[in-house]
Amino acid sequence: MDMDRNSxxxxxxxxxxxxxxxDRLHKDFAGGEIPGFxxxxxxxxxxxxxxxxxxxxxxxxxxxxxxxxxxxxxxVDTAGMMAEIYGKAPGSCNGKGxxxxxxxxxxxxxxANGIVGGGPPxxxxxxxxxxxxxxxxxxxxxxGDGASNQGTTLEGMNLAGVWKLPVVFVCENNGYAETxxxxxxxxxxxxxxxxxxxxxxxxxxxxxxxFAVAEAAGEAIARARRGEGPTFIEAQTYRYYGHFEGxxxxxRDREEEESFRSRDCLSRFRQTVTxxxxxxxxxxxxxxxxxxAEIEQAVTxxxxxxxxxxxxxxxxxxxxxxxxxxxMFQDEPVRV
Amino acid sequence: xxxxxxxxxxxxxxxxxxEALDLEMARDDRVILFGEDVSGAPHSExxxxxxxxxGVLGVTKGLAGKHGRERxxxxxxxxxxxxxxxxxxxATGMRPVVELMFIGFMGVCLDQxxxxxxxxxxxxxxxxxxxxxxxxxxxxxxxxxxxxxxxPYSTFCHFPGLKVVAPSNPxxxxxxLAAAIRDDDPVIFCENKVLYDTPGPVPEGEYVVPLGExxxxxxxxxxxxxxxxRMVGVxxxxxxxxxxxxxxxxxxxxxxxxxxxxxxxxxxxxKTGRLVVVDEDNPRCSVAxxxxxxxxxxxxxxxxxxxxxxxxxxxxxxxxxxxxxxxVPTPERVMEAVRATLA
Numbered sequence: 001m002d003m004d005r006n007s008x009x010x011x012x013x014x015x016x017x018x019x020x021x022x023d024r025l026h027k028d029f030a031g032g033e034i035p036g037f038x039x040x041x042x043x044x045x046x047x048x049x050x051x052x053x054x055x056x057x058x059x060x061x062x063x064x065x066x067x068x069x070x071x072x073x074x075x076v077d078t079a080g081m082m083a084e085i086y087g088k089a090p091g092s093c094n095g096k097g098x099x100x101x102x103x104x105x106x107x108x109x110x111x112a113n114g115i116v117g118g119g120p121p122x123x124x125x126x127x128x129x130x131x132x133x134x135x136x137x138x139x140x141x142x143x144g145d146g147a148s149n150q151g152t153t154l155e156g157m158n159l160a161g162v163w164k165l166p167v168v169f170v171c172e173n174n175g176y177a178e179t180x181x182x183x184x185x186x187x188x189x190x191x192x193x194x195x196x197x198x199x200x201x202x203x204x205x206x207x208x209x210x211f212a213v214a215e216a217a218g219e220a221i222a223r224a225r226r227g228e229g230p231t232f233i234e235a236q237t238y239r240y241y242g243h244f245e246g247x248x249x250x251x252r253d254r255e256e257e258e259s260f261r262s263r264d265c266l267s268r269f270r271q272t273v274t275x276x277x278x279x280x281x282x283x284x285x286x287x288x289x290x291x292x293a294e295i296e297q298a299v300t301x302x303x304x305x306x307x308x309x310x311x312x313x314x315x316x317x318x319x320x321x322x323x324x325x326x327x328m329f330q331d332e333p334v335r336v
Numbered sequence: 337x338x339x340x341x342x343x344x345x346x347x348x349x350x351x352x353x354x355e356a357l358d359l360e361m362a363r364d365d366r367v368i369l370f371g372e373d374v375s376g377a378p379h380s381e382x383x384x385x386x387x388x389x390x391g392v393l394g395v396t397k398g399l400a401g402k403h404g405r406e407r408x409x410x411x412x413x414x415x416x417x418x419x420x421x422x423x424x425x426x427a428t429g430m431r432p433v434v435e436l437m438f439i440g441f442m443g444v445c446l447d448q449x450x451x452x453x454x455x456x457x458x459x460x461x462x463x464x465x466x467x468x469x470x471x472x473x474x475x476x477x478x479x480x481x482x483x484x485x486x487x488p489y490s491t492f493c494h495f496p497g498l499k500v501v502a503p504s505n506p507x508x509x510x511x512x513l514a515a516a517i518r519d520d521d522p523v524i525f526c527e528n529k530v531l532y533d534t535p536g537p538v539p540e541g542e543y544v545v546p547l548g549e550x551x552x553x554x555x556x557x558x559x560x561x562x563x564x565x566r567m568v569g570v571x572x573x574x575x576x577x578x579x580x581x582x583x584x585x586x587x588x589x590x591x592x593x594x595x596x597x598x599x600x601x602x603x604x605x606x607k608t609g610r611l612v613v614v615d616e617d618n619p620r621c622s623v624a625x626x627x628x629x630x631x632x633x634x635x636x637x638x639x640x641x642x643x644x645x646x647x648x649x650x651x652x653x654x655x656x657x658x659x660x661x662x663x664v665p666t667p668e669r670v671m672e673a674v675r676a677t678l679a
Contacts, residue, residue: 060428094461101459110427111460115451121420122452128421129428132368132406152447155417162412316462317496319520322548322595326496328626329633 003053003214008279011053011210013287015045015266018069020295021078022241025068025085028299029245035087038099041069043208043240046265047172048073050213050235051140054221060108060126061140062119064172065100066239067112070142076104082298088305095308096316116177117147120156120169127165131227138166138224146177148191157198157230166224168217169195169232172207174239179251195232207237208265211272310335344537350395352506352538353471353527356513357396357433359542361403364431367517370409370418371435371471375400378410392437393473393532415441419470420448426468426522427456433517436472439526440483442491453522454497468522469513474502475528475566476616476664482652485660487565487615490622492524493594499547500593502526504568506536508591511545519547528566528616550597552604556584559610559674562601562627564590567614567665574670585674593623601627602635609640610677614665619647644673 003011022042028034041048044066052061052073063070071081076092084091085099092104103111110126113119123141130137147153148171160167171191173182183189195202201223205212213235220231238260242249273279314326327333347355361367374396376389386405390397400408411418415436422434436442442449449470456464474487492500499521503509509527516523553568554575563571568589575585586604590596605611611631615624628643646665654660 062424092461093459093463096461097459101455103460103463105427105460105464110424111456113452115447118420118447118452121417121448122424122427124417125421125424125426125430125432126428127424129425129430132425133429152416152420155414156420158412159414159417159421163409317458318499319457319465321499321521325595325598329629 005279007053008273009283009287011049011214012269012273012279012284013291014049014053014073015210015269016287016291017078017294018042018045018048018072019266020291021068021072021081024295024299026241026245034085036098037244038085039066039244040239040241041066043260043265044172044174044237045069046210046213046269047170047207047235047237048142050210051168051170051217053214054217055108055138055140057106057108058135058137059139060110060123060130060137061142062110062123062126063112063142064119064144064147065112065114065116066144067102068099070112071102071104071109074107074109076107076109078294079298079301080104082302083305086302086305087307088302089308090305094312096312117143117150117152119143120153123167124156124159124163124165127160127167128163130166136225138168138221141167141169143169143171144177145171145173145175145182145186145191146180148194149185154194157195157200157232160230161198161200164227164229166227167230168220168224169230171232171234172237173234174237176239176243176252178243192232192234200230200232202232202234204234204236207235208260208263208268210265210269344539346535347506347538348532349506349509349527349534349536350393350532352510353395353513354398355538356510356517357399358402360514360517361399361407366429366431367433368407368409368425368430369396369399369433369435370411370422372411372413372437374435375405375408375410378405391435393529395527395532396435415445416448419445420452422468422470423448423453423456423466426466427464431467431517433469433471436470438484439472439474439488440486442472449492449498450495454495458497465520466522467520469516469525470522471525471527473529474526475530476648476653476660477530479655479657479660481655485653487526487617489524489526489593490617493623493626494621497522498594499523500526501547501591502528502565502593503591504531504563504565504589506534507538507543508545508551510538511543512547512591514542514544515547518544523547526565530566545591548592548595548597550591550600551589552586552600553589554585554587556586556608558584558608559612559677560586560588560604560608561612561614561670561674562588562590563614564593564623565616567616570665570667571614571670573667574674577667578671578674583674583678590623596626598630598634601630605631605635606638609638611639611643612646612670612673612677613643614646614670616648616664618650619645620650622647641677641679644676646670646673
């Protein structure tokens with residue numbers, strides 16, 4: 001794996017940021033601070049960052065309902081994300097999307113998606129667009145083992161193959177779709193093998209190993225940029241928390257969780273780069289401190305941020321539409 | 337109201353749609369077309385095969401030859417993937433026109449339309465726009481039975497974020513499609529396939545009919561008939577017959593179903609005091625019931641008689657010609673409804 005020190009430091013910073021962000025949400029959700037539902041990415045950091053460390057702002061990603069990690073890996077601002085998750089006006093989506101729809105199109109992040117399997121068709125479209133606009137941009141389509149069973153995922157893989165689109169399909173197999181193990185839900189259990197049926201190269205990698213992910217990603221993305229079409233990567237990983245916060249996780253054993261946690265992607269990354277003398281431990285410690293401060297500030301700012309104005313209830317439904325028809329058949333409520 | 341000069345050349349509804357696509361593709365290279373068999377024979381590289389089909393009823397024929405297969409792109413039969421690809425391409429700088437062959441096929445790909453295309457702008461706090469047109473065929477009368485013949489455009493009107501258009505004549509088909517392609521929101525463009533061979537005067541060159549504006553192709557004082565798509569023609573037939581017995585009907589052609597031109601509808605109701613709505617869709621939760629609700633909430637005091645609806649029954653479209661003909665609203669049913677409002 002050929003990465004310079006700056007790239008390694010940046011990769012660590014992003015993985016650390018995801019972990020800190022998600023651990024903090026885990027804590028604050030338990031305290032009842034956060035509205036709605038959050039699906040946390042902790043444990044899977046090496047996948048998002050291993051892929052996105054090869055991307056620029058002109059490249060796109062599609063995501064899942066477990067999308068915070070993808071956002072951070074793609075460079076979305078954590079302050080805007082935190083405010084969004086709290087439903088506040090300065091949020092990335094002005095408080096209208098929340099955790100499950102968090103997005104930043106300017107950063108090439110085409111949205112977390114509340115629909116399992118919602119992303120692959122969108123990824124094909126973004127890739128078609130990249131091609132038609134004459135760029136060498138690529139699209140990373142993240143989805144889970146659950147979505148590997150959705151028709152849209154398989155249709156997206158077929159269309160990407162037919163149109164030779166610059167898409168990298170990344171199945172984050174974290175073991176469970178909600179409570180259901182892929183060993184039950186995926187007929188044949190070999191998700192990577194499915195992609196070969198669509199005529200695209202496909203590999204399964206240890207998703208807890210940043211370097212294994214980054215290497216597979218580098219090859220797949222280079223291939224896509226060369227116009228040689230889609231590639232499939234199954235990243236075998238694990239989510240540390242439940243399907244969503246509040247999940248009692250009664251469907252898996254603590255021994256299993258420990259066996260995955262003992263292979264934690266951040267610890268392994270640190271071990272690898274420090275033992276090989278690529279980055280000093282003190283530098284990584286400094287990142288840990290800076291990231292903790294960044295997330296602390298993001299939470300403080302989110303808590304004190306203003307709520308969206310009630311007028312914004314009916315803005316941005318369309319680019320252009322008669323306002324009176326957003327309260328069809330009635331008078332707009334008068335607010336005092 | 338659109339004024340059409342009598343000296344204008346006459347082309348069919350199908351040709352008008354093709355012409356709009358051709359002009360918009362020439363005008364803006366971000367406009368691309370894709371769908372099943374929109375070109376035909378995609379396995380062949382030979383130019384003589386480029387327009388082997390041009391869509392199942394030939395609407396896009398000739399466009400691949402003119403604009404190339406880089407811009408007129410055949411898809412596999414994979415509605416979810418290519419409708420979703422339209423959304424993804426629209427969100428990232430293109431202006432795709434995607435063909436969902438028959439509107440009933442929305443059942444295959446509805447998520448990409450209602451959860452992705454429709455909601456994306458709002459979910460993202462206004463930081464995305466989806467300039468996507470989904471062209472699709474509606475309409476009974478082709479003996480094509482239940483899954484290829486219905487007109488459930490009201491389904492799309494229900495979803496915030498979508499615009500819905502249903503032209504009744506060639507000129508509007510051309511002008512509304514141009515407007516839809518230039519619009520920055522996702523538009524469901526409903527073509528009534530029974531109208532494809534209908535000729536009509538159509539302006540040459542650039543011609544745009546703004547979305548959200550109904551037309552009043554016939555003025556009258558006695559009864560308002562609000563009609564959609566092919567039912568505008570049915571309303572005209574009824575109006576002609578009624579005129580001979582001294583009843584002057586006003587016809588409002590909605591053209592756009594979302595947004596709805598409520599001002600034109602209400603102005604007509606206030607003028608005539610009587611309302612008949614003619615819609616080929618099923619009667620429940622429909623554009624017809626929307627118009628009735630509009631009258632009830634905003635023009636009740638002007639109504640001299642109960643609102644009458646003339647729609648298809650609450651059944652799928654049947655196959656047997658006898659039954660299908662009984663399904664679609666007829667001029668006779670419209671005349672009966674008009675007379676009932678005058679009773």
